[in-house]
Amino acid sequence: MTEYQGTKGPQGSWEETYRRTAPGDLPWNAGMVDGDLKDALFALALDPGKAYDLGCGPGNDAAFLAREGWKVTAVDISPTALQLARQAEAKAGLEGKIQFVAADVLGLEGHGDAVLVNDRGCFHTLPSRHWADYVKSAAGLLKKGGILALKVFSFKEPDGAGGPYRFTPEELENLFEGSFEMVSLKEGVFHGPRKPYSLFGVFRKK
Secondary structure (H helix, E strand, O other), rough: OOOOOOOOOOOOOHHHHHHOOOOHHOOOOOOOOHHHHHHHHHHHHOOOOOEEEOOOOOOOHHHHHHHOOEEEEEOOOHHHHHHHHHHHHHHHOOOOOEEEEOHHHOOOOOOOOOEEEEEEEOHHOOHHHHHHHHHHHHHHHHHEEEEEEEEEEEOOOOOOHHHOOOOOOHHHHHHHHHOEEEEEEEEEEEEOOOEEEEEEEEEOOO
């Protein structure tokens, strides 16, 4: 595979993209919890515990998790994105229930005690040279048996539109197999203005 350089948002950086784009026009803003995440949590019947929402963006998933009783840390590299996520927290009547962290997900230092790491559209924007670093970082946040819920662009999404890397199921399994067991993988879409094709994987930390 040719090295994938990563994406930084339509405006050249994630912060500029969030500053210059109305929330409703953000391609990844579904305005609600991701349906695949919701279905996976129902199927897994996990007891709510510590959770991370990586690249939380407008905060739809973080607010849902907090409402369901999870102790959520919402992480985004863009301070403006975190402002939107705080608005989602307030709208849901959850003030003070979510911890917000402005950080690069690759620099997070966890305690290996999280039950869940949710990633809806963060990993697939990273340069390929950092994919192994991401796997190590995500695994470091989770306890043994903890779950990584990962949603990425699918290989079925046409290349012409640019944007995030398009993964195949085999690539995902190979990337994560050292630290995770793949529980399930399903095809779908990212709900929002454009609805690109997605793969949604559930991985359990070994």
